[in-house]
Amino acid sequence: METELESLLSSFATVWDTIRLNLRLLLLPRQLEQVTVILACVALAWFVTRRLEPRFDTWMRGLSGRPKWQLRWLVVLRNRLQLGLFALFAWSATGIYAAIYAFPSRRYLIVLAATIAAAWFFIRVAAQIVKNRFLRQVVSWGLTIYATLYYAGLLDEVAAFLDGIAIEFGDFRLTLLAILKAVLVTGLLFAGARLLSRGAAQRIGANEDISPSMRVLTVKFLQIALYSAAFFIGLKAVGFDLTGLAVLSGAIGVGLGFGLQKVVSNLVSGVIILLDKSIKPGDVISLGDTFGWIEALGARYVSVVTRDGKEFLIPNEDLITGQVVNWSHSNQYVRIDLFFGTAYSDDPHLVRKVAIEAAYSVGRVLKSHPAVCHITGFGDSSVDYILRFWITDPAEGLTNVKGNVYLALWDAFKEHGISIPFPQREVKVLPGSVLATSGSDRRGQ
Structure with missing residues (x-):
């Protein structure tokens, strides 16, 4: 324990000595002048940003018809306009200093500020390719800290300090540096896997030579392969032993088989649906x-x-x-049946002809497939018919096309004098019945 504490204190002392050395290198002649120039660049970037933002917003509102991805990148650039302008002004000042004093060295404060600002700007812009907000923040802050330490010359010392903070279980040693590397590397790999999978999904989805179900299946398998590869490569990149993970994954698989039967069943059923194209x-x-x-x-x-x-x-x-x-497994053709009845006094031959013509008058009814009308029986109040016709767009709805055909039948029957009967009952009161007597008594009263 004392040895680990001494090692940690030694690493911290090394980092502190490096910081002091870099500060001494930065505090060369004209350091106050460089600080003044940097502050002037910050103020100039703030002033120019405040003047450009309203015009930039007005210009962007005029681009409302552009693709969303172009507008998104313009918004990203607009939100980081001040940082980009500061990097531009700082590099311009660095060029002026290099021409006057001939010191294009990163030991100088103004060169360091310009370099770090440019790195921050490009990292913040490039990180926008990561769609997940949490993952984007991890990648952005991780690369920002790494770039800052690298250009400040503190990367090796800070890495040694973080490597000294560790948890040990027998031969297993987990350091804070390994954890940070795993998070950053895995985040970058997941971002790359997401970008590749989205691009591949768009290309596969646009390929008309592949059936829709096979497109979905290919995209799902591709996503699983890319994300699994990103996860395991990320663990391997930071030195994690995958042998123990294999044993652990086997135990987890057995537990999932018993505890998540429905979930696994749905996953397997989804693969079957995609394969059999039902x-x-x-x-x-x-x-x-x-x-x-x-x-x-x-x-x-x-x-x-x-x-x-x-x-x-x-x-x-x-x-x-x-x-x-x-309804559209092998083809899009769907037959619809309508039932109706007419009065016994109407000619059934005329009814059948008028019904078929009325069906054809509806736009969605196919004329390439013959519509038919048959008598199905003699009811109590009407002669019963069935009208059958075909459509090829069931996704547009069935109730609406039925309603349109019924309305066409109504208009056609009215035009040809065909009546649609409804149940009627006749009640005859015979003389001498109780009801007749009761009625006579009431009239007498």
Whole structure:
């Protein structure tokens, strides 16, 4: 314990001596002049930023029709305008100093300030490629601290100091430096994996030669492979022994198999759905009382959007084990049946002809597939018919096209004098009945 404490104090003393040495190197003649120039660059950058920001905002409002990614990068540059201007002014001042005093050395304070400011600016801008906010902050601050220590000449000393802060369990030694490296390296690798997966997903999604289900499956496998590789490469890069992790992952896998059966079942069902192509994005399905089209296929669930805007997240297992009606599995053609009745006094041949013509008058009804109308029976009050027609866009809804055809039938029947009967009952009161007597008594009263 005393040895570790002495080593930690020795590392801290080394860092402090390095800082004192760098300060002595910076405190050369004209140091006050350099500090004044740096403060002047800060003030000038602040003044110019306040003058440019309103004009920059006005110019950006005129670009509202541009792609979102271009506007996003313009906003990033606008938010870091003052830092970028300070780096520009500081480097300009460095060039002037180099021309006058001939000291293009990073030992000088103004050169160090210009270099660190430029590094900060490019790190903050480049970090925006990371979409996750927390991960972006980790990468941004990690690279900022690293660049600052590197250009200040303190990197080796600080690394030795952090390496002295460790937790030991037998042969295992975990240092604070290793933890920071793991977080930074893994964050960078995850950002790169996310960027690669998004680019690959866009390219695969635009490839019409691949079926929609295979596109989703390829993207899912690619994401799993990239993120897994980023995780393990990040651990290996900081010297973590993956042998123990293999044993631990096996134990975790057994525990997941018992405790997360439903989750695993949904994951496996999702892979099966993607492989057998039973459903795919854009298909119109009905499952129980849910009718809609598939918006997306997830690893655990399928997103189904109904006509009223509701989005149902149906577990993949329900689609494998339950009865699903896929209205557009092999093709988009859907037949719709309508039932109606007419009076016995109407000519059935005319009714059938008028009904078929009325169906064809609706725009969504296909004329390439023949519509038919048949008598299904003689009811108590009407002759019963069935009208069958075809559509090819079930995603646009079924109720609305049925309503349009019913309305066309109403108009056509009125035009041809065909009546739609409703149940009627005739009641005859026979003389001498109790009801008739009661009625006579009431009239007599």
